Amino acid sequence: MTNLKLMTISGSLRKGSYNRMLLAEAAEAFGPADVTEGDLNLPLYDGDLEAESGVPEAAQTLARQIKDADAVVISAPEYNKGITGVLKNALDWISRVEGAAFRDKPTVVISAAAGRTGGETAQFMTLSCLTQLQARLLPGTSVLIAGAMNAFDETGKLKDNTSRKLLATRMEALRAEVS
Secondary structure, X not given: OOOEEXXXXXXXXOOOOHHHXXXXXXXXXXXOXXXXXXXXXXXXXXXHHHHHHOOOHHXXXXXXXXXXXXXXXXXXXXXXXXXXXXXXXXXXXXOOOOOOOOOOOEEEEEEEOOOOOOOHHHHHHHHHHHHHOOOEEOOOOOEEEOOHHHOEOOOOXXXXXXXXXXXXXXXXXXXXXXX
């Protein structure tokens, strides 16, 4: 049997970001899978650039990876009570690629943020964008890791048992959706 294909997308470009740590925990909780991490290092969306050169290859690759995945997990950090520019920009570029990459794609959004709401506003905004892209958003209790700078140990693992169990429940539901 071939492994499922899990696509992870972090709304933060920083290599050591808490959202990347959270995605690593999510991938582990999902279980055996071929995991691909999306590269959101894309040019800013610009209709003139698109008209002149078409959709950049990096955005086309990202859309293709999403389309080829069995499931997607997005970790949405919160900057200034909103979605990160990096994540919004990537979603905008993906929307310009033929074939609706997210259409009916089983998707879960999770968040880690320094603030006390754990990225709730960014998660809400991300879910709103994904609704327009026709993702199949799995219902369930939100995974919101507040005070992210204190939520992970030195190896990048979540310290809190309750958060680990909640994340595991969400990933088990995602896996069941595509198995």
